[in-house]
Amino acid sequence: xxxxxxxxxxxxxxxxxxxxxxxxxxxxxxxxxxxxxxxxxxxxxxxxxxxxxxxxxxxxxxxxxxxxxxxxxxxxxxxxxxxxxxxxxxxxxxxxxxxxxxxxxxxxxxxxxxxxxxxxxxxxxxxxxxxxxxxxxxxxxxxxxxxxxxxxxxxxxxxxxxxxxxxxxxxxxxxxxxxxxxxxxxxxxxxxxxxxxxxxxxxxxxxxxxxxxxxxxxxxxxxxxxxxxxxxxxxxxxxxxxxxxxxxxxxxxxxxxxxxxxxxxxxxxxxxxxxxxxxxxxxxxxxxxxxxxxxxxxxxxxx
Numbered sequence: 001x002x003x004x005x006x007x008x009x010x011x012x013x014x015x016x017x018x019x020x021x022x023x024x025x026x027x028x029x030x031x032x033x034x035x036x037x038x039x040x041x042x043x044x045x046x047x048x049x050x051x052x053x054x055x056x057x058x059x060x061x062x063x064x065x066x067x068x069x070x071x072x073x074x075x076x077x078x079x080x081x082x083x084x085x086x087x088x089x090x091x092x093x094x095x096x097x098x099x100x101x102x103x104x105x106x107x108x109x110x111x112x113x114x115x116x117x118x119x120x121x122x123x124x125x126x127x128x129x130x131x132x133x134x135x136x137x138x139x140x141x142x143x144x145x146x147x148x149x150x151x152x153x154x155x156x157x158x159x160x161x162x163x164x165x166x167x168x169x170x171x172x173x174x175x176x177x178x179x180x181x182x183x184x185x186x187x188x189x190x191x192x193x194x195x196x197x198x199x200x201x202x203x204x205x206x207x208x209x210x211x212x213x214x215x216x217x218x219x220x221x222x223x224x225x226x227x228x229x230x231x232x233x234x235x236x237x238x239x240x241x242x243x244x245x246x247x248x249x250x251x252x253x254x255x256x257x258x259x260x261x262x263x264x265x266x267x268x269x270x271x272x273x274x275x276x277x278x279x280x281x282x283x284x285x286x287x288x289x290x291x292x293x294x295x296x297x298x299x300x301x302x303x
Contacts, residue, residue, distance in 0.1 A: 005275060013190040014190060018196075022077060022203075029078045030082040030083045033084055036272055038086050042058065044085075045058070049125040050124055052103065052104060052118045053081075056099070057088055057092055058092065061093075063096055066098065066292060068137045068138075068139050068167075069122055070139050070144070074142065075142070075197065076106060077107050077203050084101065087270045095137070095284070097288065097292075100122065102118065105118055107204045111203070111204060111208070113154075116214050119147055120151055120154050123155055123160070124160070133164065135164065137288045138163055138165075138166045139168075141170055141171075143204075145171025145172065149168065150213075150217050152226070153220045153221070162225065165288060170231070170266050170267045171241055172238055173241040173244065173245045177198055180240055185237045188265075189236050189237040189238075191266035191267065192266050197237070223253065228255070228257070229256075229259070230242050230258045231261065
């Protein structure tokens with residue numbers, strides 16, 4: 001790890017205070033994402049997946065028979081295809097697969113469970129398009145990381161055969177913010193300010209039970225889910241969301257790898273200047289390739 005790199009990211013975040021009004025938060029999120037242009041060899045194709053706006057990104061060496069269904073972060077309140085395009089494109093490159101980034105509905109206009117409905121609809125779209133389940137992976141960050149697991153549970157309960165694997169990046173899995181890290185790490189993580197996750201949870205749930213298993217996957221029965229990779233930073237407010245998810249998954253006999261990356265903040269993958277971001281994306285891509293190839297997943301080296 002290069003401590004100077006994460007220090008620079010921290011300084012940039014500190015110099016740009018976050019808005020508190022949802023429309024401005026959405027605009028700022030997209031602006032930050034678009035500041036990272038995609039590589040010129042990436043092909044972008046807008047589409048509609050099961051009635052949900054979406055976007056294919058394809059690197060030159062991608063196996064067109066393999067797809068990663070990607071769910072962006074943003075607390076189910078902000079975030080979009082624009083805010084995550086660069087990271088999604090590089091995730092697809094690392095995995096050697098096409099990526100289908102989903103622009104699922106957001107709260108408060110569309111509260112829980114609209115996002116899960118959109119995710120499962122997009123998965124059905126892939127299956128109807130001829131993708132084999134062993135060639136599909138789910139991936140997502142923050143709220144999208146929780147959506148990876150929740151949508152698998154929903155798909156399973158609807159009788160669908162599940163995808164090959166899931167990659168959860170800094171997943172948000174507890175709508176009550178009950179993990180100790182929400183307090184212990186509050187001063188370390190500049191990405192999730194105190195009170196923000198609670199505000200987004202209230203907006204997302206709109207009165208629904210915060211312990212509903214599809215809202216907070218740490219309360220779900222995860223039996224029968226495919227292998228999961230969970231990556232989280234050691235400096236994250238949501239650290240315990242990942243640790244608890246790994247415990248629940250493991251206790252349900254789901255193959256799970258939990259990686260805690262030293263010094264990293266929430267969804268560090270979106271900062272391309274970070275060596276750790278590139279390594280984490282490479283590790284996630286290797287995980288997906290390994291599972292789809294029928295080989296034991298390879299653990300990441302973080303030094």
